[in-house]
Amino acid sequence: MDLWSVRFEIQDNFKNIFSEYVEDFSGYVSSSLFVNDEKGKKKCTNIYSKNIAINKFGEFHQNQIWVIEVLLNKKPDINTIKCKLNYLANELKTTEYCFNDNDSKETYANTVYVSKVVQKDWLKYNRKSFPIINVDNFYIYGSHFNKNCSVNKIPVKIDAATAFGTGSHETTKCCLKALSFIFKISKSFRILDYGCGTGILGIASKKIFKKSKITFVDIDKDAVKLTKENLKLNNILLNEVYLTNSYHTNKYIKKQFYDLIFANILFIPLKKLAPLFGLIIKPNSFIILSGILNEQIPYIINFYNKYGFKEKKIFCLNDWGTIIMKSNP
Numbered sequence: 663m664d665l666w667s668v669r670f671e672i673q674d675n676f677k678n679i680f681s682e683y684v685e686d687f688s689g690y691v692s693s694s695l696f697v698n699d700e701k702g703k704k705k706c707t708n709i710y711s712k713n714i715a716i717n718k719f720g721e722f723h724q725n726q727i728w729v730i731e732v733l734l735n736k737k738p739d740i741n742t743i744k745c746k747l748n749y750l751a752n753e754l755k756t757t758e759y760c761f762n763d764n765d766s767k768e769t770y771a772n773t774v775y776v777s778k779v780v781q782k783d784w785l786k787y788n789r790k791s792f793p794i795i796n797v798d799n800f801y802i803y804g805s806h807f808n809k810n811c812s813v814n815k816i817p818v819k820i821d822a823a824t825a826f827g828t829g830s831h832e833t834t835k836c837c838l839k840a841l842s843f844i845f846k847i848s849k850s851f852r853i854l855d856y857g858c859g860t861g862i863l864g865i866a867s868k869k870i871f872k873k874s875k876i877t878f879v880d881i882d883k884d885a886v887k888l889t890k891e892n893l894k895l896n897n898i899l900l901n902e903v904y905l906t907n908s909y910h911t912n913k914y915i916k917k918q919f920y921d922l923i924f925a926n927i928l929f930i931p932l933k934k935l936a937p938l939f940g941l942i943i944k945p946n947s948f949i950i951l952s953g954i955l956n957e958q959i960p961y962i963i964n965f966y967n968k969y970g971f972k973e974k975k976i977f978c979l980n981d982w983g984t985i986i987m988k989s990n991p
Contacts, residue, residue, distance in 0.1 A: 665779040668732040689736035691985045696729040796843035818870045819895045833952045836977040836984035840950045850922040858928040861889030878903040926952040940969035943989045952984040959983045
């Protein structure tokens, strides 16, 4: 089946509206949001289009400008697409769109690019876009690379597929730095990777704390499946990988049970989970909170103080922050 791609940029506050709107396009198959990785674009007052033809696969939480790609199973009528997009643009009081040929060397603001999709193994292509990551004690690589790291590094093989957590995002890197820090000051035997994604943090924990017992939890069944696959890639024989539903809840929620908890998720879920984490962590133990912006750090610290946690150390990388907090004795 032939597929056609329609790509254009949208502001963050409009991404959900456009994502739903394009589902009415004739021949609609799917739509995806990608990071616009062009440097130096700080403002959201205009929508930019330079280099939009290059999509960057990878991890993201929040961006000012996004690329939306719509896949269609029939060649789109450009005039119809233009009318539909500009109708919504006018309703939202934002700049109208124009069209440009992919072969053209010129670029314009608010350009929509239409092209026929070249058939390829997209999962393989996606995985190849993830580079090798060196973070403190760890060497993170995908199965498309041959392991070739220093003897002083701990190799962690991770294939991303559809889940978050390859080591390339700032939040994951900071979590790995936090893990290296905790390794120097503590012995962790029971570890919870809450919102495990690919399982990267739990797997790294198992490799650095060799006698530890890791529990992996995620709300996404695909993430749970992928974590199990990555455990096999790393020759780790563990079965405690749970989907966060009522059936499995009692299997990983046990009072004062964990020496270390990872939660690399987002600001709002972290706040909601504070009472639970306060219940299940042992006294004098550590929790690593991540997936938050730098300006959100003080709010998370103050909120977790109410549940018996005190700040130990903060790691920041670009706009993102990770906090190590210690539970009360």
